[in-house]
Amino acid sequence: MVNVGIVGGSGYTGVQLVALLIRHPEVTVRWVTSRKFEGQPFYETFGALRSLTNLSFVRFTPELLDEVDVVFTAVPHGQAMDIVAVIAGHGKRVIDLSADFRFQDVAAYEQAYQHHTAPELAKKAIYGLPELFFGEIQEADLVGNPGCYPTSAILAAAPLIREGGWNARIPLIVDSKSGVSGAGREPNLTTHFPEADEGLMPYKVLTHRHQPEIAAIIAGAGGEGEVYFVPHLVPMNRGIISTAYIPLKEAMELSEVHGMYETFYAGKPFVRVLPPGKAPSTHHVRGSNFCDVGLTLSQDGKTLVAMTAIDNLIKGASGQAVQNMNIMMGFEETLGLEQPPLFP
Structure with missing residues (x-):
């Protein structure tokens, strides 16, 4: 114990x-x-x-x-x-x-x-994204748990980056939308109900503090290029949808990219790669430690659109922290995190 x-x-x-x-x-x-x-x-x-x-x-x-x-x-x-x-x-x-x-x-x-x-x-300190740094986390005494936006963005892009498929002469663009709980529990004008409800707002465009975190991990995975990050606030309590637009070095088939992602995330219990062309939904991960990944390609096969959905408070924060503890202590990675998503 x-x-x-x-x-x-x-x-x-x-x-x-x-x-x-x-x-x-x-x-x-x-x-x-x-x-x-x-x-x-x-x-x-x-x-x-x-x-x-x-x-x-x-x-x-x-x-x-x-x-x-x-x-x-x-x-x-x-x-x-x-x-x-x-x-x-x-x-x-x-x-x-x-x-x-x-x-x-x-x-x-x-x-x-x-x-x-x-x-x-x-x-x-070890960056606590288990899908990329499992072995390092096992030996770590200090883990820096990733941010919610970076978790969703990096998991969208990592398999392609690791395989060297990004044409880094063209910026990688990440568009993310988060529920208001990502701003924390202390009230402020931006997250005040009349200000946030029934609206959609980009904020800290290209200046958000999570941008250098995303860029650093992508660079460490072999992606030496510019990353543009644009977050949005949406009127829901929890959840993040991130869409990464990744220019490819050469045209690919969707089945090829999908196979690459399935192979990369094989044995990683909290990442679910959806069937080709299917988009993820925050409804399907709410209250769970899952990250759902959807993939589609542009018509010319030269731009990958990789989409992720996570619960910002679970896989984007506390659930991932418990996942890291499990790895550090030699427990099963999923221990205490087996709860299914809350739906509807």
Whole structure:
């Protein structure tokens, strides 16, 4: 049995972590922290878990680390790096859900975010996308859990990139649409109901902080070229659809591309490659750790349109974090994550 702590449990990723981990057959959640709700029963903040857990929020102190083997950190970027340094200093394994440990290139992180106070740790952290880095995650002490948009974008493009099929003289374009829970639990004007409902809005066009994360992993997979990323806010609670437009070095048949993706994702239990020409839907992954991948080609066979659907709070955050923990601890990758999507 693995003893687990969660630093920062009062947001959407925090409640999803608790919901997944209290059902995990090999995990005991020892504590969950929140400064704002210290001393309050967890179910008073998140009524959905009433009668399912007796946890109460506590304030984080280093002494808590004596009780656990693994720590999930689910606090905003900039706050995580100092906390993770303390946890790592106590010899505990960490899965960080902020952006602070997604970049081994510290300069790239600092350009997109802010000054990094634990650069040596960042250089050692493993990017926690199991479909690409399973072996590295097995040996890792610190995993930087990917962002929600990058998860969907990279899984759309990775098989073709790894096979060297992208004509990198032409930019790869990723168009993504996300539900409002991706903005977090703190209210703001953009996600206020009258502002978001019945509307569709692109935002941070070509300037979103997830763009360099996507570009870095694609470059590491062999794709040395420009990546254009355009996110959109859609009026739904959860889910991401990403569509990647990938120029090909040479014309291909859809059956050839489809076979490439099926081969690449064979044995990767949470990626479902749909039949050729079929598009994914957020309805079919909601509440699950699945990523559905749809593929189609332009008429001339020279542009691949690769589409993915994920639940931004599960495969895009907490579910993927549990998947990473399973790999790090030698458990079955799917343990505690077998729940089917919620439909309708």
